[in-house]
Amino acid sequence: MKRSAGYGADPRIRWTEWLPWLAALAAFFLLPEYLSLGARILTYILFALSLDLILGYAGIVTLGHSAFFGVGAYTAGILAAKLRLNDPIVLLVAAACTAAVLGITTGAVILRTRGLTQLMLTLAIAAVCLEIANKATPLTGGADGLSGVTIAPILGLFRFDLFGKTAYLWCLLMLFSIWWLVRRLICSPFGATLTGIRENPVRMHAIGAPVYRRLLTVYTLAATIAGVAGALLTQTNQFVGLNVLGFEPSGELLVMLVLGGVGRLYGAFVGPLVYLIAQDVLAKQFPQYWYLGIGLILVLVVLFARGGLLGIADALVARLRRVGPDAPRAGAPRPL
């Protein structure tokens, strides 16, 4: 993906970038009994994508990204359960709006700080959101969670079924549309600016870029996407619990993204896929110790593959190219 961004790059979509979508469609037909898990994975990919935008590209380190996910999830849940607003598209838009408002207001504060201060502030925002959801029992159901969420058929036509068929395709459609938008953004001059801010904010100021405004823009956008992901989770589960808020889901998301590879766009695809499947498999085999397995994978990645699983893939491809049949052998004259 790095080759597609920037002023010297060819921004066209490569054939390899279509593979995840083909795989997702193939999974729909080949693995019908796993579609609920699939919808959950797609939702988390969308959530991870929004984190990659601010962490991987703009370099904003956050442990509070669940605030937007949770607010999106609760917005959709409360509107559906309490106000009988059940249309899935309306719910997505409403969740996007509340998450965006929370994003721009908290971003306006935290983006004035850097480093550890910023990290702690994001953590505080996530904690406050969790506590509000915990205490506002009449609205959110508190620790019992919010049940009674019913979602109307999409466009009045496609009912959310028990097997997750509709949910899977709905999540896939949303992920695809937002991926396309995010990809365009990353390849744009604005996207190059974000990478510039991550690499050197001091220099960005010195070349006259409105650094704060750009950061606030992307932070709000990432919050909006996370809100949409939260609302998708509500629609898939028809339930909202406190586990969408606070430090835990933020940390978990960070682990997924690091596992896949930060700042590569597709790391956000690989990470949640591997993490959630591993979680599913390990939790069945070792109900008490499955976290150990996840922990081991993460330790290995951090120790040996700082670029995440995609970083390993990149290194392998580079090595294969070097020993490939058309690579110049040592000692052989190099063609000019």
Added chain:
Amino acid sequence: MRNMVALETRGLCKSFGALTVADRVDFRLEAGVRHALIGPNGAGKTTLVNMITGRLAPSAGQVLLAGEDVTRLSQAARVKRGLGRTFQINTLFGDMTVLDNVALGVAERDGVGGRFWRPAGAHAQVRAEALELLATFGLEDDARRRVFDLPYGKQRLVEIAIALGLKPTVLLLDEPAAGVPSLESHRILGALERLPANIAVLIIEHDMDLVFRFAQRITVLVQGEVLCEGAPAEIADDPRVRRVYLGERHG
């Protein structure tokens, strides 16, 4: 256009607690002139540059660009008014290509840096201008390399190229030859001599050979105060300067 003041500071002061690093600095940079700012380590040269660019807020005093008070303006607003700078320690976009390093600045100057729909790669004009600029520094073959993979001397050139991409009318160079082996410093000097003549250049430099070959005027800063200002010959002959700074080299 000669004798027009491109940049001026009036009574600029900066203190960190009890430590005064700039004490009523009055300084004028005339349009199109090569002006050097010299002084011993800790004299407050970089602090002065940081106040001029808006990275540091002065405790008192004014900064004027082309006669206009910019003391309260942001760094970005000053850049828009033609102020460019380089850094003593390389301040590059490490994980980006050499081309992108320069193109980011060109795009900001053209006002396209905030565009989020058309791909950066489709902004052929920005790319062409960045490549042209790189060519004047002899860096055209390195355009697609990661900037941190370049040798240090070339990184120093990229440092200058980024600032030039802003098409500044005032360029502040903070020790452009710092850390460059003396065998390679001629490349930096060559680049400095090829700077467009209409730019007013303020250079901070410790390499006195470079200063005396390049500068038309010299200001000496000692402990945050302007000791004296004049043509290179006057400065070299000034006994006070020799005492505090030059030693016997140019005596």
